[in-house]
Every structure is written in C-alpha cells, then in structure tokens.
Amino acid sequence: MRLYKSLALALVLTASVAAAPAIAQSVTVESAMSAADRPPQHTERDAARKPEMAFLLPYLKAGDTVLDMGAGGGYTSMLMSTVVGDTGHIYVQNPASWVENYKMQPALDYLTSKRANVTVVVAPFEDIPSPAKPYDIIFAGMIYHDTFNDPKADVAKMNAALFKAMKSGGYFIITDHKAPDGTGTRDTNTTHRIDTQTVIDGVTKAGFKLVTDSPALSHPEDDRSLNVFDPKIRGKTDRMTLVFQKP
Incomplete structure (x- = not known):
C-alpha cells in the first residue's frame, strides 16, 4: 500500500511540474532574499515563506507587470520587485480597512521609498488597479478567502x-x-480557510484555465479544522497552490 501511495504522489508531482512553464529565471529566491534593503520584519519570515516563494518567483521575469493582492506590508511584493527589475512594475493592493x-x-511607505518599481494602491479587492500595460502575473497569497468576508464584496466581479x-x-x-472538502466558503471568516473546489470554480467561471494544482505547500497531517492562526498549526496548514492562465 505504501508503494502505491508513493507512486500516486510521484505522478501528481510529475503532472504539476510538467504543467509549469519553462521560465528562465535570472534572479534566484536566495538572491532576492539577500537584497540589502529588506527590513528585519521580512527577513525573519524567510524560513517559513521560502517554500511558497520557491514556487512563485520562477513564474516572474524581468519586465513583468504584477499585481500583489492583499499584499500586507509587502513581504512578497519586495521579493517580486527584485525579480522584475527596473523594467517591471509591482502594484501592491490592500483594502483601506487592512491598512488602518x-x-x-x-x-x-518604507517599501515605496526603497523600490521605484512599486506602486501602492489602497482599494477594495474588486477595484483592480489599472496597470500601464496588462498584468503578466497576479498573485493572491493566502488571502483569496478574505475576499469573501466583506458583506459588500462581489468576488465574481473581482475575478x-x-x-x-x-x-x-x-x-x-x-x-x-x-x-475541509465540500465546505465552500463556510470557514472563510472563522478558521480563515476555503474549499479548494470553490476557488477553482469561481476563477474558471471568469474565463481562466487551471493549469497547475500543485502539492508544493501540502501538509496532509493538517485535518483542516483549526484556525490557521492557532499555534498548533500556524505555518503548517494544508495549503492549495493553484495556477490559472488566461487563454
């Protein structure tokens, strides 16, 4: 039985890798993390965030226009800023209530003082910043569930x-x-989780095509019942890693 499970996992991993684009990345995760202007509150999170960044950053290249949704204080934004370089641009979006x-x-303010290729936008999630050229990459890191928590939000409009x-x-x-599978948006404002199929259904309905459903951030030991901020599970939740593409 263990052999069959191992083979099944290998097939999933192979499919995920095959679906990923062959992107020549000139800036490695390590070099992006070693940028001298990154503040301590960023660098102290590197060990925990590295698996996610190792999946994300190879999708970016120099010159890309990127939207970082629900970017918080800009941890991911700053790393992406390094990858896209002076010819690229990062739009950093947060709702006003988050900023306050x-x-x-x-x-x-620190982020924009250090990086000329970053624009901060304070706006609701569905008010997508209008870039100078269409986005190459849009990233929603651990915040897609939050888009359902504003009673006035329209997630279909956002997508x-x-x-x-x-x-x-x-x-x-x-x-x-x-x-837990099949729970839809039940837990978005309690344990801060969301059903994977609900995410897939909503995004593909907008016209995107799912190209990768990766186990890169999988933690099968998580039974998905605890609040993601619970010390027993924080940083070790079972997480979806989905890549959609506009045809």
Missing part, C-alpha cells in the same frame, strides 16, 4: 476584472489555506 487596522502605512486586466497567457497564482 493593521497599521500597515509605515511598512508601505472578471482580474481576467480583463491580464494579458493573454498571463498567470493568476493563488495560495490559500484549505478548508
């Missing part, structure tokens, strides 16, 4: 706007905490 409630403004703002061939990459 979580005191993000100093971190965002449609993302599709419109992206270039043909561009990638919409989502990582998030998995809820």
